[in-house]
Amino acid sequence: MTDHLVEGVLAGDRRAIARTISLIEDNGAEAQATLAALHPHTGRAHIVGVTGPPGSGKSSLVNALALYFRRGATGERGEGGSPKTVGIIAVDPTSPFSGGAILGDRIRMRDLAGDPGIFIRSMASRGSLGGLAWATADAVKVLDAAGFELIFIETVGAGQAEVDIARTAHTTVVVEVPGLGDDVQAIKAGILEIADIFAVNKADHEGADHAVMALRMMLDLDLGGTATVLHHGRLMEVVRTVTGGEEPPSQGPLPPARPSAWRPPIFKTIATRHEGVVDLATAILAHRAYLEQSGQLVQRERERAAAELETIIQQESLRRVLACAQGEKLAALIDRIVRREIDPYTASQHLLGG
Amino acid sequence: MTDKKIRVLIAKPGLDGHDRGAKVIARALRDAGMEVVYTGIRQTPEMIVEAALQEDVDVVGLSILSGAHMALFPRIMDLMRQHGLDDVLVVAGGIIPDEDVPALQAMGVKGVFGPGTSTDTIVRFIREHLS
Ligand SMILES: Nc1nc2c(ncn2[C@@H]2O[C@H](COP(=O)(O)OP(=O)(O)O)[C@@H](O)[C@H]2O)c(=O)[nH]1
Numbered sequence: 001m002t003d004h005l006v007e008g009v010l011a012g013d014r015r016a017i018a019r020t021i022s023l024i025e026d027n028g029a030e031a032q033a034t035l036a037a038l039h040p041h042t043g044r045a046h047i048v049g050v051t052g053p054p055g056s057g058k059s060s061l062v063n064a065l066a067l068y069f070r071r072g073a074t075g076e077r078g079e080g081g082s083p084k085t086v087g088i089i090a091v092d093p094t095s096p097f098s099g100g101a102i103l104g105d106r107i108r109m110r111d112l113a114g115d116p117g118i119f120i121r122s123m124a125s126r127g128s129l130g131g132l133a134w135a136t137a138d139a140v141k142v143l144d145a146a147g148f149e150l151i152f153i154e155t156v157g158a159g160q161a162e163v164d165i166a167r168t169a170h171t172t173v174v175v176e177v178p179g180l181g182d183d184v185q186a187i188k189a190g191i192l193e194i195a196d197i198f199a200v201n202k203a204d205h206e207g208a209d210h211a212v213m214a215l216r217m218m219l220d221l222d223l224g225g226t227a228t229v230l231h232h233g234r235l236m237e238v239v240r241t242v243t244g245g246e247e248p249p250s251q252g253p254l255p256p257a258r259p260s261a262w263r264p265p266i267f268k269t270i271a272t273r274h275e276g277v278v279d280l281a282t283a284i285l286a287h288r289a290y291l292e293q294s295g296q297l298v299q300r301e302r303e304r305a306a307a308e309l310e311t312i313i314q315q316e317s318l319r320r321v322l323a324c325a326q327g328e329k330l331a332a333l334i335d336r337i338v339r340r341e342i343d344p345y346t347a348s349q350h351l352l353g354g
Numbered sequence: 355m356t357d358k359k360i361r362v363l364i365a366k367p368g369l370d371g372h373d374r375g376a377k378v379i380a381r382a383l384r385d386a387g388m389e390v391v392y393t394g395i396r397q398t399p400e401m402i403v404e405a406a407l408q409e410d411v412d413v414v415g416l417s418i419l420s421g422a423h424m425a426l427f428p429r430i431m432d433l434m435r436q437h438g439l440d441d442v443l444v445v446a447g448g449i450i451p452d453e454d455v456p457a458l459q460a461m462g463v464k465g466v467f468g469p470g471t472s473t474d475t476i477v478r479f480i481r482e483h484l485s
């Protein structure tokens with residue numbers, strides 16, 4: 001079953017890709033083995049996160065971007081470089097009341113129908129936020145292993161889940177709309193940390209220039225004041241080099257990656273009319289080039305691998321310890337904690353000690 | 355531990371532009387704990403089957419008002435088979451004359467629900483057929 005799926009995914013078989021993503025979503029037993037087999041074939045795709053408030057036009061933008069990467073600006077295949085295959089994971093929230101969800105992102109992606117170089121999958125956010133980030137990351141791995149060159153992840157808002165998902169992405173596009181950006185306070189905290197590129201969408205509405213200005217001011221405050229820049233939540237030293245500047249020759253065997261600053265560009269877009277999309281697409285490719293040249297791509301792969309390993313160890317060791325402790329012993333320990341006969345630290349030592 | 359959810363595609367084939375009924379069903383299924391992929395109006399058979407395949411749904415629900423069902427359904431069912439989606443439960447709702455129901459069922463459309471059908475009935479039908 002698993003071998004069959006793995007072969008299918010690697011061959012780009014759409015049913016196998018779809019099935020494997022379901023396996024991951026359902027947390028099925030075979031998911032781990034499948035992902036393990038796919039792992040050597042991942043790491044080739046460029047992953048783009050697209051996040052912003054509901055209704056800001058994320059799906060419409062992903063539609064326009066995907067169409068551009070497939071066909072170029074005039075719809076002629078091959079224009080603007082070779083067409084890239086595009087995978088899309090669109091996440092919508094699960095209803096906290098019923099556990100169900102309405103996944104409506106495909107409505108805005110009609111233009112992409114019938115293109116064998118595109119694969120769209122809708123996902124509900126389901127349970128825990130951390131879990132969503134990993135399920136999304138694993139679904140991305142499936143598309144990556146299947147050979148999709150560009151992968152978009154659409155997520156709502158800018159909560160912790162989006163920050164986590166942004167860590168999965170190489171390039172994060174934050175979508176704002178006129179009105180929301182008027183007030184600097186209204187731009188959600190945390191957005192600057194994850195944004196590599198801003199799109200002020202619905203630029204046909206009043207106030208787009210104002211929103212651009214507000215964002216620019218925030219960036220100036222953030223970048224101008226100190227010699228550091230927040231990038232994906234991490235403080236990094238800013239090395240100001242002339243354009244195309246060379247790094248000084250390194251002395252030691254392992255020169256630390258010293259990225260020059262990436263200043264998030266801001267674009268006005270009208271997704272429904274496909275306006276501003278070429279600039280946005282160009283910036284995505286430029287950001288990829290920046291990550292490669294600055295050494296950040298490699299550095300971030302390592303950070304991600306470390307975080308992933310840590311999470312898996314946490315989950316697995318918790319599972320093992322709880323599996324070893326018989327239900328009664330565990331219940332008794334909990335009772336003793338409640339009665340203040342033992343503290344939770346000592347109790348956990350009991351469990352870990354066997 | 356698995357958290358299997360029922361996934362449903364709600365699609366509106368044909369040229370008419372009203373999807374009130376389809377949206378009511380989509381919400382009812384969500385409220386029953388299902389994950390509903392909603393694709394909007396004017397879906398071609400090709401678009402519907404492509405979405406069903408990529409989304410790996412357990413159920414395809416087709417909402418139709420235009421009277422074009424006898425032209426569209428054979429094509430949809432054909433494409434489903436071609437793509438190996440034989441095990442997907444297909445149901446239809448909307449305005450479908452009684453005399454067409456046997457033909458649809460013969461094609462593999464398992465449930466046909468007229469305009470008055472309560473959403474509870476549809477939810478129950480789906481649950482029973484998938485268990
Ligand atoms: N006027 C205008 N409407 C837009 C634009 N982009 C998207 N929309 C509309 O905004 C609504 C929400 O778009 P959608 O892409 O679904 O937003 P999402 O929820 O962020 O994915 C839809 O009705 C779109 O047609 C735009 O640039 N201008």
Ligand SMILES: [Mg+2]
Pocket residue numbers: 058059060104105154
């Ligand atoms: Mg959307």
